[in-house]
Amino acid sequence: MIVLAVAVTLAVLALVTQAGVFVLERDHPPEGRFVDVKGARLHVVELGPTYAPGLPIVLVHGASSSLQTMRKPLGDRLAKDRRVILIDRPGHGWSTRERYEDSTPAIQARMIDEALGKLGIDRAIVVGHSWAGALMPALALAYPKRVAAIMMLSPVAYPWPGGVGNFNKIATIPVIGPLLAYTITLPLGIFLVEGGTRYVFAPQTMPDGYIAATAVRMVLRPQVFLSNAWDLTTLKAETVRQSPSYPSIKVPVTIIAGDADKTVSTEIHSRPFAAAVPQTRLVVLPNGGHMPQVYAADVIVSEVEAIAAKAQAGSSASAVPY
Numbered sequence: 226m227i228v229l230a231v232a233v234t235l236a237v238l239a240l241v242t243q244a245g246v247f248v249l250e251r252d253h254p255p256e257g258r259f260v261d262v263k264g265a266r267l268h269v270v271e272l273g274p275t276y277a278p279g280l281p282i283v284l285v286h287g288a289s290s291s292l293q294t295m296r297k298p299l300g301d302r303l304a305k306d307r308r309v310i311l312i313d314r315p316g317h318g319w320s321t322r323e324r325y326e327d328s329t330p331a332i333q334a335r336m337i338d339e340a341l342g343k344l345g346i347d348r349a350i351v352v353g354h355s356w357a358g359a360l361m362p363a364l365a366l367a368y369p370k371r372v373a374a375i376m377m378l379s380p381v382a383y384p385w386p387g388g389v390g391n392f393n394k395i396a397t398i399p400v401i402g403p404l405l406a407y408t409i410t411l412p413l414g415i416f417l418v419e420g421g422t423r424y425v426f427a428p429q430t431m432p433d434g435y436i437a438a439t440a441v442r443m444v445l446r447p448q449v450f451l452s453n454a455w456d457l458t459t460l461k462a463e464t465v466r467q468s469p470s471y472p473s474i475k476v477p478v479t480i481i482a483g484d485a486d487k488t489v490s491t492e493i494h495s496r497p498f499a500a501a502v503p504q505t506r507l508v509v510l511p512n513g514g515h516m517p518q519v520y521a522a523d524v525i526v527s528e529v530e531a532i533a534a535k536a537q538a539g540s541s542a543s544a545v546p547y
Contacts, residue, residue, distance in 0.1 A: 238408035245411045246446050253293075253440040255319040257311070262339040264327055268319035269340065270296065270311040273304030280350050280373050280533050281308040283341065287355025287379075288457055291318030293439040295354065298518045302526055307533075310344065312337060314357070316452025318443060325397075328455035329463045330363035338368045350533050352376040352525075354518060355489060356456060359464055362498075365474045366467070374477040374536035376529060379486055379515045382471070382494040384464050389457040396454035406447040414445040428485050428512060429520045471501045477535045478505040479528050481521065483513020506532070 257270035270292055282303050284295040292300075292311040303309050313320035315327060315336050327333070337360075341349060351372055353361040358380020365372045388394065396402040396410075418441055423431045436442065444453055482495040491509060499507040508528060510521055518525060 235404075235408050238412060242407055242411045242447065245415070249440075249443055249446060253443055257319075259319075260340045260343050262336045262343070264324065264332070265315040265320060265322040265336050267315065267336065267340045268292070268313040269344065270300075271344075272296075272300050272309040272311070273307050275308055277306065277308045279307055280348055280537060281310055281346050282529060282533070283310045283312065283337075283346075283349045283351045285312055285314060285337070285351065285353040285357040285360060286317070287353070287357050289441075289444050289453055291440055291443055293318070294441075295352075295518060297438055298522045299352075299525060302522060303529060310341070310346065310349070312340065314360075314456075316456070317449055318440070321448070322452060325451050325455045328452070328459045330360040330460075330467065331367065331463070334360055334363040334367055338364065338371050341371060347371070348373045348536075350374045350376065350529065350536060352378065352529065353380065354378040355515065356381055356460060358382055358489075358494070359460060359467070361478075362471055362474055363467060365476050365478075366470055369475060372476055373539075374479075374532045375474075376479045376481070376525075376532060377495070377498070378480075378517050378525065379482050379489050379491075380480060380494055380498070381460060381489050382464060382498045383468050384461050385490065385493050388461070393454040393457045396451055397458050402451060402454065403447070406450045410447065410450050411445040414450075415442065418442055418445070425488050425515050426519070427487060427514050429514045429516065432519065435519075468501075471498060474502050475504075477532050477539065478502055479508065479532045480505060481508045481510065481517050481525055481528060483510045483515065483517060485512050486515045488515040 255268055260267045260269050284300055286295050292313045296311050300309050300311050315322035315333050358377040361375040361377050365375050480495045482491040499505040
């Protein structure tokens with residue numbers, strides 16, 4: 226009887242999950258185009274004039290989110306004057322990936338580089354938040370011809386004490402992880418998303434309507450949840466692997482981080498990176514939390530323009546005269 230009861234409960238939760246997925250995807254349909262790359266199909270939203278002067282700006286979101294968390298506060302502002310590309314990272318938002326294990330910054334950097342090439346973007350300023358902070362140096366190191374400059378917002382860059390939460394670790398266990406993702410994660414997560422998002426914003430206050438406007442609950446869909454869990458659980462080892470190469474970065478770098486960030490420590494990540502990469506401009510926001518793209522959008526837009534000018538000048542200086 227106990228086995229039967231468990232089976233029935235799991236079946237009901239699976240049905241509830243599928244209904245929830247249907248509602249979430251109905252309420253937050255894709256808004257851009259899809260670009261096929263090796264191992265993934267990436268959802269891309271393009272804003273601003275395609276042939277705007279200056280280097281395009283590529284915005285890349287962090288963990289537990291989608292391109293919408295970069296579009297609302299930043300993308301629309303920057304698109305007034307520039308071509309802006311927003312990308313759902315592989316396995317997130319409306320992007321898919323063939324293997325959950327393709328979770329590292331190096332692999333995702335290769336996928337994004339391929340997508341930018343297919344979009345006809347030869348060089349760009351690339352801006353990454355949080356998890357994508359580790360993706361920025363991976364791009365700059367492996368694809369210096371594509372990346373003119375990088376900007377890192379509240380970035381993860383180095384190994385940190387502790388882990389990423391037991392539920393994410395469990396989610397990467399074969400059979401058990403998918404079973405949880407396709408049954409309990411969405412029904413349970415619906416009640417936890419708001420509190421978790423408010424914590425990420427602290428000490429700033431989460432704007433009213435933020436969760437709905439940025440489709441945060443879309444991360445609760447089973448395949449996205451599993452991709453996110455793999456991204457989080459493999460990141461620490463990847464920062465150990467790639468961080469010794471940071472001094473080899475040659476492009477301009479700007480880091481913007483808050484000194485009160487409780488999610489990603491500025492002392493562990495941003496300051497050591499700035500010390501290791503001499504051309505880095507470090508902007509530390511007093512009493513700032515983990516979401517500077519929301520509470521300090523004006524600062525970021527100004528810094529994007531500054532680093533774009535520096536990258537453009539560098540490109541011109543290195544050009545071969547005819």
